[in-house]
Amino acid sequence: MLAEFNLFGVFISPIAVYAIxxxxxxxxxxxxxxxxxxxxxxxxxxxxxxxxxVSVLCLLVLYV
Known part of the structure; x- marks a missing residue:
């Protein structure tokens, strides 16, 4: 599971990274x-x- 992603000082939620x-x-x-x-x-x-x-997103969240 990813932690928060730092993008130029702004913390991005891991679900946003997975969604992209x-x-x-x-x-x-x-x-x-x-x-x-x-x-x-x-x-x-x-x-x-x-x-x-949605299925791909769920699989990424579960297995990455």
Whole structure:
């Protein structure tokens, strides 16, 4: 678990760092799903992408 992140004298919460780190991971998984056509399996694509982001964020918080 990360401690507070110091950015030019301003302390940033660890969840903010995790949230920013989860964006590229989510975009990479999303790109793979779009290229393979697996994204068509889901009824509401936007809702799935939000759920994917939240899942990635939770996994980062738990395992990093």
């Amino acid at each position: 780190a989860a964006i590229p991971v989510t975009l990479m998984i999303r790109f793979v799903l779009w290229r393979t056509g697996a994204i068509e399996w889901f009824w509401h694509v936007a809702l799935f992408e939000v759920a994917l982001y």
